[in-house]
Amino acid sequence: MFSTVYLDPTSWDIEADVFGNIARASAPYSLAQDVASAARLFAGELYYDTEKGIPYFDEILGMLPPISLFVSYLEGAALTVSGVVSAQCIVASINAREIIGQLQFIDETGELNNVSF
Numbered sequence: 048m049f050s051t052v053y054l055d056p057t058s059w060d061i062e063a064d065v066f067g068n069i070a071r072a073s074a075p076y077s078l079a080q081d082v083a084s085a086a087r088l089f090a091g092e093l094y095y096d097t098e099k100g101i102p103y104f105d106e107i108l109g110m111l112p113p114i115s116l117f118v119s120y121l122e123g124a125a126l127t128v129s130g131v132v133s134a135q136c137i138v139a140s141i142n143a144r145e146i147i148g149q150l151q152f153i154d155e156t157g158e159l160n161n162v163s164f
Contacts, residue, residue: 051077054084075160078130082152083162085124099127114138117146121164125152 053070055062064070072080090100101120106112118136125134131152138148151161
C-alpha cells in the first residue's frame with residue numbers, strides 16, 4: 048500500500064537494508080513516519096514546496112500560543128499525508144519548554160495509528 052524511505056526512529060536518519068540499498072518502510076510504519084515527518088516540518092523548509100509546514104518560528108516557538116492552535120496545526124499536517132482520512136491530537140502535558148502527547152490518525156483502511164511527541 049504505502050512505502051517510503053525508512054528513517055531510524057532514534058536518529059531520524061536513513062538506513063541501509065541487508066543488501067546495502069536505502070531501506071524502505073511499508074504500511075503501517077511508513078504512514079506513521081510520514082505523519083511524524085509532516086508534524087516536524089517547519090514552514091518554508093521543504094525546498095520544492097515552501098507552502099507546506101507548520102509556522103513554528105513565527106507562531107509556536109517562544110510564543111506560548113493557545114494549545115488549540117498547536118493542536119490545529121498538527122492535525123492539519125497529518126491530513127496532508129496521502130492515506131490519512133482523519134487526525135486527532137491529544138496533549139497529555141505541557142510546560143514552558145515541552146509538549147507531550149500523541150497524534151492519532153485513521154488511514155484509508157480504517158486502521159487507527161498514532162505518533163507520540
